[in-house]
Amino acid sequence: MKISLCLIVKNELQGCKTDVPKIPRDEFHEIFAVDGGSNDGTIEYLNSVNIPVFPQPKIGLNAAYVYANELASGDAVVAFFPKGTLPTDDLKKFRPHFNAGAQLIIASRQLSNSSNEEDQSFFRPRKWAVLALSILAYIIWRREGVWIRDVLHGFKGWDKAAFRKMEVLDRGLSIDIEMVVRSYKLRLKRIEFPTKEVARNYGETNFKFWPTGKKILIYLLYELARKN
Template identity: 30%
Template sequence: MTNENVCILLPTLNEEATIGQVIRDFRSEGFDNILVIDGNSKDGTREIAAAEGARVVIQTGKGKGQAIKQAFDLIVEDYVVMADGDGTNLAKDVHAVLGPVLAGEADHVMGNRLVDYEKGAFTRLNLIGNKIINKMFGLAYGVWLEDILTGYRAFNRKAIRSFELKKSGFEVESEITIESVKKDLNIIEVPTTYLARHSEGATKLSPLRDGLKIGSTIYKMARLHNPMFYFGIIGGLFIICGLLVGTFVVMQWFQGVTRIPMTILTTLLIIAGFQMFVFGMLSDLVVSLHRENMRLLRKINEEKND
């Protein structure tokens, strides 16, 4: 097998400061098949990429997610490596990231940025946000990965064909990871080096806005994978509110004041909370049965294709 069967996918938006070097680095590692999916950059990104020998496609919509989805539909190669165009991923790590996919040990390899990162590569807010999101992901999906938001990944064809991506922005990394867990793909994390952004390139990520969007995507998508987590949180909130109001009612009662409407509210909140848990349990049953059926269907499909 030659590296022609590996497509290096680089999403870019105004990355003229780094894209040329990134492409040269991947080429010097032996990868010439490079696809740059560009979000209508207003600088010289596309011209530089084309001059360095990459195939350049302009995305039809907006956002990194839309770009990746469009690129996955275009790619015909058996293997894909996705990396950022801002020079924060090291091209020489490509062998570590791609290796397990080529060896058939994984369908999806994720380059963990949190083991070895340059000073300044993450702001304090980004680092805390990443850690919270990784823990939340573990709780919701039962798979404890160390860096679910990494942009450095490798996939085989089976993986990219199985993804059903709907999000258009920076939720794409979480969505790809969730899809991989849902579709029972073999996921491996490998350590990679993460560098700080080039001083002339600006980040496209807004930590608070995108962080909240990512958190909400992980939470909402958990409804169909771990409903107990989804409904449990809502139920827990109802019960906490019920207990707070209830405590107030009891305190007032000790002082000789009886608060009938608040007592009713307490009961309603607590009953509604418990009902959410019951919803969660029932949905869990439905989802588990569905998962079994999907596994069986995938197995039949794989056997048919063999």
């Protein structure tokens, strides 16, 4: 199987300098980046290490994934956000699952032997919100197969043909939970494996908690009315 690796970036120069040298390049058929509008040197750095960068034709996280699936020449795609917060060695864990027939693979921060950046704190609003959303999606849409606990993690892999079947929206930022819900509706083969996330040590996230949460809730209302 040919697996394409897509780095999804927007002003992540420091993270790229941390993660890119450690990427196991021999695991992948190709490596490229989809950029959401960097102006901090991210594009120039990636080009300097022979990773082509493609500016998004449309804004939004959903659009980045749709564009990645269009650009990839492999049979499957792995999306990775080089922020210095996740182990690049986990990139080696996707191929065995693809070879076993998985169509959606998620690196999970919600399983045993995994960790979330909030785990050092007593108050964990993001982690609890993700768990609540995963339970909601489980109750409404899952009929068989694996229950996905980490429905908002972008570090994932997918079969290209399965992605097209999902018919995900090409706008907004519902892509992570949307791919899980669509995999439930379409009865796709899915799996999670544990990963360990640490807090960012520079900059700020591009996805603020409350604005992102409101948009996801709007998406869920849309999905309730959406046909399979």
